[in-house]
Amino acid sequence: MGRMDGKVVLVTGGARGLGANDCYEFAKEGADTIIIADIRKENMEETAAALRTEFGCTIVCRELDVTNEKQWELLVSEIDKMFGKLDVLVNNAGIVKRVTLLECTLEDWNNVIEVNQTGVFLGMKHCALLMKKSRNASIINISSIAGLTGYFAWPYTASKWAVRGMTQAAAMELSDWGIRVNSIHPGFTWTDLTSDVKDMLEGFSNAVALERYGKPEEIAKAVLFLASDESSFITGTELTVDGGLQAGGGLRYFTKQMGLYQTDH
Ligand SMILES: NC(=O)c1ccc[n+]([C@@H]2O[C@H](COP(=O)([O-])OP(=O)(O)OC[C@H]3O[C@@H](n4cnc5c(N)ncnc54)[C@H](O)[C@@H]3O)[C@@H](O)[C@H]2O)c1
Structure with missing residues (x-):
């Protein structure tokens, strides 16, 4: 018995990185x-082919720009026709x-807000009715530790x-339909998104209690938990997966530097 037996799952941005994991x-x-x-498209097909070979499961690849409402409508109606549920x-x-703040152009702002925020809004809005049919569904919104702190x-x-706020509001609205909604807040994790700032990741690792950055599979295990029925009483919550950064990793670093922790017991 697998923890996801029988489930139909949709992952946006699943071509690579955290989504592929x-x-x-x-x-x-x-x-x-x-x-x-x-x-x-290419990364999607590669990821799908690898999964089919290893697990023999059904993988469907669809081109979707999460900012495009029409594409969401078409995808959800196709999933409904093919599988009858999500x-x-x-x-x-x-x-x-x-x-x-001072560097950010209006174009930068609109681009990021459109993908990261509007994309999540459209996803929840257009999938909710189909997910209602499941009576036991789970939405996981990937936020960040940047959704919990002031980040540059x-x-x-x-x-x-x-994303954090929309998650809580949606959790309240969709609970009557048996849809749980939670957010995950990954800390710095090694993917294509961060591969151009390796020095930054290594520097920030000082402020992580576990003194390293994360691996994509470590975030994916948390997503799996919230997607599975093991989290059946969890909705509207924020799951931080950051190696102890947000809990005070920065203060821990300075405390250690000042020799205030006794490590030689
Ligand atoms: N890597 C980290 O350190 C980290 C930390 C916190 C949060 N996150 C979040 O995790 C999520 C995944 O990040 P990642 O590190 O795997 O990045 P990534 O760049 O490796 O993967 C992101 C995926 O999203 C897809 N994507 C981008 N714009 C899209 C659009 N308009 N429509 C559809 N798909 C689109 C990309 O093609 C790519 O496959 C992101 O939301 C990111 O903000 C990542």
């Missing part, structure tokens, strides 16, 4: 069907622009705080 965990745990929706939606697609990347931080 979510798909891997879902396939490993016996999901009935995994729909990968992304703008990167049990899990992972709103994972996201982009980052590392610009501060201005439009990214704004979008990820919005």
